[in-house]
Amino acid sequence: MRLRLPGRSPDQPDEVAADREETRPAAEPDAETTQAPAPGWTRGLKMKRASRSLAIASAQLLLVAAALWLLFYVLGRLWSILLPVVLGLLIATVLWPATRFLRRHRWPPALAATTVLLAFILALAGIVTALAPSVANQVTELADSATAALQDVQVWLQGPPFNLGEDQIGEAVDSVINSIQGNAQNIAGYALTGVSAVGNSLINLILALVLVFFYLKDGPRFVPWLAAQTGPRAARHVAALSYKTWATLSEFIRQQALVGFIDAFFIGLGLWILGVPLVIPLAVLTFFGGFVPIIGAFVAGAFAVLVALVSNGFATALIVLGIVILVQQIEGNILQPIIQGRGFNIHAAVVILAVTAGSSLAGIIGALLSVPIAAILAVIYRYVRDELDGRHPEISDDGTQARVTGDDSGAEVVEERVAPPAGDPAGH
Secondary structure, three states, X not given: OOOOOOOOOOOOOOHHHHHHHHHOXXXXXXXXXXXXXXOOOOHHHHHHHHHHHHHHHHHHHHHHHHHHHHHHHHHHHOHHHHHHHHHHHXXXXXXXXXXXXXXXXXXXXXXXXXXXXXXXXXXXXXXXXXXXXXXXXXXHHHHHHHHHHHHHHHHHHHOOOOOOOHHHHHHHHHHHHHHHHHOHHHHHHXXXXXXXXXXXXXXXXXXXXXXXXXXXXXXXXXXHHHHHOOOHHHHHHHHHHHHHHHHHHHHHHHHHHHHHHHHHHHHHHHHHHHOOOOHHHHHHHHHHHOOOOOHHHHHHHHHHHHHHHHHHOHHHHHHHHHHHHHHHHHHHHHHHHHHHOOOOOOOHHHHHHHXXXXXXXXXXXXXXXXXXXXXXXXXXXXXXXXXXXOOOOOXXXXXXXXXXXXXXXXXXEEEEEOOOOOOOOOOO
8 A cells, every 4th residue: 555645646756766867867879888897786895805815815924924934043043953963864874774784683772873883983084094195295286286377377467468567467466465464354254263163063063973873873763752742643644754754865865975976986087087186085075065966066076177277287177177067967867867766856946045045054064964954845845745635645655654552661663554545546
């Protein structure tokens, strides 16, 4: 039933409707139109929801960045403690096969660890003792060759196209000497800093060797103890990740040792054929440089070329440079894919960044440990990624899985065979 307002006839149109008709723009035959659609009523709501999601994602990103910054800050502050731990772990991967052999032949763990560690120290001392006399003798000859080379450079500068006189060369030499004398205080400070760094390195090495003894003596107990500190669900992941990390370090050491030996053999052979001095020290430097991928080989090759240039001249240095480049190309394109395969793959850019970060934090030792640490981080990342994808990384390739068992008296890790998960015929 419709009510009629007083004073209004039934046929009188509604005022509101009339106002709407009046305010509606009349269509003009020549009006310009646009291709953009007219705004809908839900556009504002969607924009508000998108802004809220963007704000939440930005806050999460800032929190993650702050957590990473705090983590790296704490690691940087504790690097003096972490350095001998990681260095000792790396040395332990080299010495563990010999220790395991002795333990399997009923040697007590402490005796086996002590024997292997002492043999390692004596081997290093023997290498240094054997190389020191030859290095001392040949360094003297190399210094004489460097003096003769500088005289040749002086004669070359006096001739065309430079035509420099002896007075000009003398003034340049005097300028360099005065500059050195003016910065004597800074040079002395750098020398003291270098001596302090050497002292800290020796302390870290001694501490690392002490930790190596405990790694070799009590190594098999570490994984059960570490896994027992977590809950039942996380224990198998802790044990599996520990075994994968140890296997990665061991594989890295074996691969880089083999590659470094091949590089040292062929480069040393080329230096010996060309009559370059310091062949054995340069070969040893090349071998240890192999443990710092890319950067180590470059530095060792540069030393070999420099020694050849000073001792044998420009032509021999060019031949040595060609030998170094040839060996490095064979290593990078043939040996590395064959030895390492696809399972242990770190991009060259990651290696360079890791070596740069490690050397800036701890010098030579940091550069040596940077790539193994990067490999461990890669193992952890891949494990977490596979776990999130439901690929069961805790199951090894042989179909076994680590499980922590025990009671209040102690815990141990046992390997149990498990059925392949549904939809994963490979078992992981």
